[in-house]
Amino acid sequence: MIEVKPETPDDWWEVEALYDLCFAPGRTALSSYRLRDDVPPVAGLSLVARDSDGTLAGAIRFWPVHVGDLDALLLGPVAVHPTHQGEGLGGFLIQEGLEAGREGGWARVMLVGDAPYYSRFGFARLEGVEMPPPTNPDRVLGLELIPGAWTGVSGRVTRWTR
Numbered sequence: 271m272i273e274v275k276p277e278t279p280d281d282w283w284e285v286e287a288l289y290d291l292c293f294a295p296g297r298t299a300l301s302s303y304r305l306r307d308d309v310p311p312v313a314g315l316s317l318v319a320r321d322s323d324g325t326l327a328g329a330i331r332f333w334p335v336h337v338g339d340l341d342a343l344l345l346g347p348v349a350v351h352p353t354h355q356g357e358g359l360g361g362f363l364i365q366e367g368l369e370a371g372r373e374g375g376w377a378r379v380m381l382v383g384d385a386p387y388y389s390r391f392g393f394a395r396l397e398g399v400e401m402p403p404p405t406n407p408d409r410v411l412g413l414e415l416i417p418g419a420w421t422g423v424s425g426r427v428t429r430w431t432r
């Protein structure tokens with residue numbers, strides 16, 4: 271039995287520890303983290319999943335970013351504890367987060383990740399959307415929450431300033 275709830279400030283360091291466990295060392299040196307520096311995640315979209323004894327099983331966070339002059343959600347990090355991987359929890363967190371983003375009025379979502387995994391949710395490579403270097407352009411993926419929201423959108427991804 272897994273319970274999914276919005277992340278609270280008390281969850282912060284436990285989620286960080288899960289990300290440290292699930293990602294390669296030095297994850298915060300990735301260029302995507304420069305878009306998160308000094309910017310809080312989007313309130314209400316970040317989720318934690320706990321099993322019946324309260325142990326953290328998975329987490330997802332979303333940040334706001336600019337792409338050119340437009341706004342977008344940056345999905346991630348998302349991680350599932352190794353003891354719960356392959357049970358559908360990652361997919362559930364992603365779907366729930368995307369739905370919350372849609373309800374929150376966001377038009378488009380992007381991420382840096384593995385296309386073979388994220389394509390199942392409808393993510394596809396974003397041509398002309400430039401993450402801070404060094405980022406492999408093949409890993410820059412997008413999903414429309416409003417039809418057409420990525421059409422004709424290009425430019426640099428920059429840190430949220432609104």
Ligand SMILES: CC(C)(COP(=O)(O)OP(=O)(O)OC[C@H]1O[C@@H](n2cnc3c(N)ncnc32)[C@H](O)[C@@H]1OP(=O)(O)O)[C@@H](O)C(=O)NCCC(=O)NCCS
Nearest residue numbers: 292348349350355356357358359360361362383384386387
């Ligand atoms: C990626 C991750 C969040 C997926 O969560 P999960 O709960 O294990 O995934 P689900 O149960 O929803 O889906 C499992 C499916 O995804 C596939 N999958 C998982 N990671 C994948 C990847 N990097 N590339 C391709 N497929 C992947 C599995 O093979 C499985 O495929 P199947 O449905 O055909 O059997 C989790 O494995 C994880 O935390 N990994 C380490 C951190 C990480 O890499 N996160 C971001 C990925 S860019």
